[in-house]
Amino acid sequence: MVKHVEFGLDSFGDIPVDEKGELFSHAEAIRQVVKEAVLADKLGIDAISLGEHHRPDFSISSPETVLAGIATKTKKIKLASGVTVLSSDDPVRVFQRFATLDALSNGRAQVILGRGSFTESFPLFGYDLTDYELLFEEKIDLFSKLLDEKPVSWSGTTRASLEEADVYPKTESGRLQTLVGVGGSPKSVIRAAHYGFPLMLAIIGGSAERFVPYVELYHKALKEYGKDPLPVGMHSPGFIADTDEEAMEIAWPAHKANFDRIGKSRGWKPMRYDHFKGEVAYGSLYIGSPETVAQKIAKSIKALGVERFDLVYGGGPMPASARLRMIELYGTKVIPRVRELLSE
Numbered sequence: 065m066v067k068h069v070e071f072g073l074d075s076f077g078d079i080p081v082d083e084k085g086e087l088f089s090h091a092e093a094i095r096q097v098v099k100e101a102v103l104a105d106k107l108g109i110d111a112i113s114l115g116e117h118h119r120p121d122f123s124i125s126s127p128e129t130v131l132a133g134i135a136t137k138t139k140k141i142k143l144a145s146g147v148t149v150l151s152s153d154d155p156v157r158v159f160q161r162f163a164t165l166d167a168l169s170n171g172r173a174q175v176i177l178g179r180g181s182f183t184e185s186f187p188l189f190g191y192d193l194t195d196y197e198l199l200f201e202e203k204i205d206l207f208s209k210l211l212d213e214k215p216v217s218w219s220g221t222t223r224a225s226l227e228e229a230d231v232y233p234k235t236e237s238g239r240l241q242t243l244v245g246v247g248g249s250p251k252s253v254i255r256a257a258h259y260g261f262p263l264m265l266a267i268i269g270g271s272a273e274r275f276v277p278y279v280e281l282y283h284k285a286l287k288e289y290g291k292d293p294l295p296v297g298m299h300s301p302g303f304i305a306d307t308d309e310e311a312m313e314i315a316w317p318a319h320k321a322n323f324d325r326i327g328k329s330r331g332w333k334p335m336r337y338d339h340f341k342g343e344v345a346y347g348s349l350y351i352g353s354p355e356t357v358a359q360k361i362a363k364s365i366k367a368l369g370v371e372r373f374d375l376v377y378g379g380g381p382m383p384a385s386a387r388l389r390m391i392e393l394y395g396t397k398v399i400p401r402v403r404e405l406l407s408e
Contacts, residue, residue: 067371068371069365069370069371069372069373069402069403069406070110070111070142070297070371070372070373071109071110071111071372071373071374071375071394071399071402072109072110072111072112072113072142072144072299072372072373072374072375073100073101073104073109073111073112073113073374073375073376073377073391073394074112074113074114074115074146074299074374074375074376074377075097075100075112075113075114075115075124075376075377075378076114076115076117076122076124076376077093077094077097077114077115077117077122077123077124077130078093078121078122078123078322078378078379078380078381078382079093079121079122079123079381080093080096080378080381080382080383080384080387081381081382081383081384082383082384083383083385087381088384090123091123093123094123094124094130096384096387097114097123097124097130097134098130098133098134098137099388100112100378100387100388100391101134101137101138101141102134102137102138103388103391103392103395104141104391104395105137105138105139105140105141107391107392107394107395107396108140108395108399109141109391109394109395109399110141110142110372111141111142111143111144111174111372111374112131112134112141112142112143112144113144113145113146113174113176113299113374114127114130114131114144114145114146115127115145115146115147116145116147116148116149116180116185117182117184118182118184118185118188119182119184121322121325121326127145127146127148128145128148128161128162128164128165128173131143131144131145131165131169131173132164132165132168132169135165135168135169135172135173136168138169140172141172142172142173142174142241143165143169143172143173143174144173144174144175144176144243145162145174145175145176146176146245146264146299146374147176147177147178147180147245147264148162148175148176148177148178149178149179149180149185150177150178150179150200150203150204150207151179151180151185151186151191151196151199151200151203152180152185152186152188152189152191152199153185153189153203154203154223155203155204155206155207155210155223156206156210156226156229156231158175158207159207159210159211159231159240160231160232160233162175162240163232163233163234163235163240164233166235166236166237166240167233167235167236171235171236171237173240173241174241174242174243175240175241175242175243176242176243176244176245176264177204177207177242177243177244177245177261178244178245178246178247178266179196179200179252181247181266183196195222198221198222199222201255202220202221202222202223203222203223204244204255204259205218205220205259206218206220206223206226207242208259208260208261210231211239211240211242212239213231213234213235213238213239214230215228215229215230216228216229216230216231217229242261242262243261243262243263243264243297244256244259244261244262244263244264245264245265245266246263246264246265246266246278247265247266247268248265248266248275248278250278250281253278253281253282253285254281254282254285256282257282257285257286257288257289257291257294258285258289260286260289260291260294261294262294262295262296262297263279263282263294263295263296263297264296264297264298264299264372264374265278265279265296265297265298265299265368265370266298266299267298267299267300267348267364268300268301268348268376269343269347269348270347270348271346271347271348272298272300272348272363272364272367272368273364273367273368275298275368276367276368279296279368279369279370282296295370295371295372296368296369296370296371296372297370297371297372297373297374298364298368298370298372298373298374299373299374299375299376300348300349300350300364300373300374300375300376301319301348301349301350301375301376301377301379302349302350302351302357302375302376302377303315303319303350303351303377303378303379303382303386303390304350304351304352304353304354304357304390304393304394304398305352305353305386305389305390305393306353306354306389306393307353308352308353308356311351311352311353311356312341312344312351312352314382314383314386315349315351315379315382316337316340317380318379318380318381318382319335319340319349319379319380320334320335320340320380321380321381322379322380322381323335323380350375354393354397354398354401355401357394357398358397358398358401358402358405359405361373361375361398361402362402362405362406365402365406366406373402375394377390377391377394378390
């Protein structure tokens with residue numbers, strides 16, 4: 065039997081389309097995410113994570129601002145970034161913004177730190193990509209000290225030094241919930257263990273089972289660093305409709321548009337339908353009817369032993385109404401069914 069598992073949703077603020085097939089504005093897309101989060105809260109979904117991007121196909125560049133808006137309209141759902149690109153931000157300001165979100169939400173804030181798979185934020189905020197590794201190494205070190213909520217002394221090469229600096233506001237709990245998002249780097253897994261941060265695996269291609277060694281490495285590293293066991297979560301993209309056929313019909317054009325658009329800057333070949341079907345059948349696309357998706361989620365959770373599963377939803381120009389229906393099915397049918405399967 066698997067331990068208690070949390071279930072969440074992830075969004076990058078992809079731009080949806082209306083019933084006429086016309087793209088939302090960025091402002092409309094942000095308000096749509098708020099609407100979706102409110103629905104998720106009513107359905108009892110455990111968490112929503114919003115990713116940070118700085119490009120035209122995504123509407124959310126400031127996750128904590130959108131999460132603050134969501135905080136005022138929800139009661140229980142955890143509010144996380146997914147991820148905060150710490151390398152191109154300032155650790156002190158990140159702490160302050162999320163501590164403020166934590167206050168507004170009565171302790172529901174979570175920051176998930178990451179290096180980011182997109183690099184637009186580096187030139188935008190004046191950082192050199194040649195310092196990619198150093199920036200994250202130094203900034204996560206500073207952030208880990210800020211979490212103690214005591215005066216901090218720190219020095220490095222990527223920002224000004226601090227001498228007994230006290231940072232406000234403080235959280236009511238005394239510690240901001242912090243995780244580290246990892247896309248498949250063993251070094252990043254070990255770093256998360258070193259600082260004692262729970263791990264969130266971004267599994268966006270291939271079978272989930274191939275990440276088993278990363279989970280094993282994390283638990284081994286925690287033990288070697290003398291840390292107590294910590295939870296591991298995963299997030300993967302998907303889409304749910306009433307039938308497998310409907311889910312494939314809606315998801316395929318949106319997913320291809322998203323993949324091909326990003327691929328132009330990364331040298332990827334356009335996505336073929338057989339590749340898409342293969343990822344749905346054997347990889348990390350959780351697309352189909354509630355039963356199909358529930359079976360696949362349960363299988364991945366059992367294989368990796370994770371304690372949280374977040375479904376990345378709404379990828380590409382998908383109808384806004386279909387996104388809302390997907391969240392409804394996730395909360396009312398998929399999550400209860402996964403819990404049944406895990407208890408067997």
